[in-house]
Amino acid sequence: MSDYYDPHPRLRLSRPVVLAGDVGCGAAAVAWQIAAQTGIGFRSIDRLIEHEAGCALARLAVEEGTARLVARTDAVVDRVANETPFAIVVIDRAWPSLAVRDVLRRQTLFARLARPYEQLVRHFDEELRRAGDWILRDLVPSNGEPVGLREVCAHRATLLREAELVFEGGDLHVHRIAEQLLESLEQLVDA
Numbered sequence: 001m002s003d004y005y006d007p008h009p010r011l012r013l014s015r016p017v018v019l020a021g022d023v024g025c026g027a028a029a030v031a032w033q034i035a036a037q038t039g040i041g042f043r044s045i046d047r048l049i050e051h052e053a054g055c056a057l058a059r060l061a062v063e064e065g066t067a068r069l070v071a072r073t074d075a076v077v078d079r080v081a082n083e084t085p086f087a088i089v090v091i092d093r094a095w096p097s098l099a100v101r102d103v104l105r106r107q108t109l110f111a112r113l114a115r116p117y118e119q120l121v122r123h124f125d126e127e128l129r130r131a132g133d134w135i136l137r138d139l140v141p142s143n144g145e146p147v148g149l150r151e152v153c154a155h156r157a158t159l160l161r162e163a164e165l166v167f168e169g170g171d172l173h174v175h176r177i178a179e180q181l182l183e184s185l186e187q188l189v190d191a
Contacts, residue, residue: 013040013086017185018077018104020091020160021113022153023135024123026174030113031090033178034185041087046094048076057094058132066134070097081107093131095155101162111181112163117153119171124149 021027028044035042046057049072053060061069073094080089081103089108104110128135135152169177 013088016043016081016083016086016089016108018081018089018091018108018110019113020110020156020163022115022120022156022160023093023131023149024120024127025113025115025169026123026177027113028090028092029174030169030178030181031088033174034182035088037178037182041085043080043083043087043089044092045073045076045080045089045096046092048080049073049094052076056132058134061132061134069094073097074100078103093135095135096159098159101159104159104162105164109165110163111165111167112160113167113169113177115169116171117149120149120153124152 019027019031031044032042034040049060049069050056053072055063057069060072073091073096076094077089077091077096077100080087136148167177167181172180
């Protein structure tokens with residue numbers, strides 16, 4: 001699967017930039033915006049998995065199970081961290097295991113887009129409709145209560161704490177977040 005963007009970007013990265021966050025934070029939109037503005041390659045872990053499997057993430061999760069999807073995610077993150085030219089990579093719905101933290105630490109600039117919980121709440125139902133409720137499948141708490149945003153955030157928190165850079169997006173529009181991230185990108189990755 002080749003890059004959609006210009007093979008001669010205005011900016012070259014010395015290592016991949018991996019952007020992730022909680023469900024509904026807008027990390028994919030910010031990563032896409034940065035790639036579009038700079039010509040840097042864009043990689044979506046979700047799209048790479050779907051392309052290789054020939055079907056949607058939701059179908060993979062149902063037919064193969066979420067444990068197999070996590071293994072696929074880990075393999076794709078490991079591979080993309082080593083592909084050149086380096087790209088901006090988004091981890092979105094397909095969430096890796098903690099086993100990838102060493103890859104993220106050693107080989108990438110791992111960045112987290114943080115948003116206020118209230119903003120995530122506004123986007124959570126929309127994200128579930130778009131992604132499918134398979135992302136909730138393995139997060140059922142021991143008390144049997146319905147799973148929601150808090151459980152998804154808790155599930156992602158351990159890996160997100162590993163981020164080298166945390167960008168507080170507040171309630172800014174994704175275009176403004178992308179601009180601010182771009183302003184410091186050259187210093188962050190020695191581009």
